[in-house]
Amino acid sequence: MECSKVPGLFLIDDFISKEEEDQLLATLDGRAWGGKGQKPNEELRRRTQQYGYLFSFRTRQVEEHLGPLPAFVDGVVERMRAFGVFAKEPPEYLLVNEYERGQGIMPHVDASTFGSTVTSLSLLTPCVMTFSKRDSGESVDILLRPRSLLVLTGDSRYNFTHSISKNQVDHYCGEPIERGRRVSLTFRRRAESS
Numbered sequence: 001m002e003c004s005k006v007p008g009l010f011l012i013d014d015f016i017s018k019e020e021e022d023q024l025l026a027t028l029d030g031r032a033w034g035g036k037g038q039k040p041n042e043e044l045r046r047r048t049q050q051y052g053y054l055f056s057f058r059t060r061q062v063e064e065h066l067g068p069l070p071a072f073v074d075g076v077v078e079r080m081r082a083f084g085v086f087a088k089e090p091p092e093y094l095l096v097n098e099y100e101r102g103q104g105i106m107p108h109v110d111a112s113t114f115g116s117t118v119t120s121l122s123l124l125t126p127c128v129m130t131f132s133k134r135d136s137g138e139s140v141d142i143l144l145r146p147r148s149l150l151v152l153t154g155d156s157r158y159n160f161t162h163s164i165s166k167n168q169v170d171h172y173c174g175e176p177i178e179r180g181r182r183v184s185l186t187f188r189r190r191a192e193s194s
């Protein structure tokens with residue numbers, strides 16, 4: 001469903017099943033995480049995994065081609081394409097982010113080295129993501145539920161920043177949202193011109 005307040009933003013709840021979520025998590029937790037002193041991107045405070053390309057958070061540039069995306073996300077990629085997302089060309093970069101309770105991400109627009117479509121699959125616990133219009137500062141909160149797919153295109157991709165607070169408890173429509181460990185899978189392509 002497109003969010004009328006953030007043009008180009010789509011949110012698909014229950015994009016994957018609970019079983020698929022468990023399976024993805026088990027696979028990811030069996031693999032090496034970077035960040036928190038571990039290479040790559042050891043300077044990051046949150047843990048990450050990267051597939052397809054290696055992106056440096058310090059230089060905000062792609063540093064290395066790692067190879068194709070791993071087979072364990074084939075089902076997710078196929079489903080996104082069935083929904084018309086990355087329909088023309090499949091995603092080629094996957095960033096897995098892990099947030100502990102009270103960990104967030106500063107307001108940012110995704111690096112221009114990446115293309116015009118960005119998706120994020122949420123696992124484990126919900127959180128509020130805040131979108132702020134770059135010219136007016138007007139902000140809109142979006143609830144990212146576990147197993148939902150967020151799709152950013154157009155304005156939502158380029159003309160809004162997005163962020164996640166460091167709250168232990170978020171509020172959404174007056175309801176408390178308990179934060180906890182959250183893992184997200186962000187899919188992108190490289191920008192055409194780069």
Ligand SMILES: O=C(O)CCC(=O)C(=O)O
Binds near residue numbers: 097110120184
């Ligand atoms: O955790 C998320 O859903 C979004 C992550 C994000 O904004 C990013 O890696 O650029």
Ligand SMILES: [Fe+2]
Binds near residue numbers: 108109110162
């Ligand atoms: Fe982002």
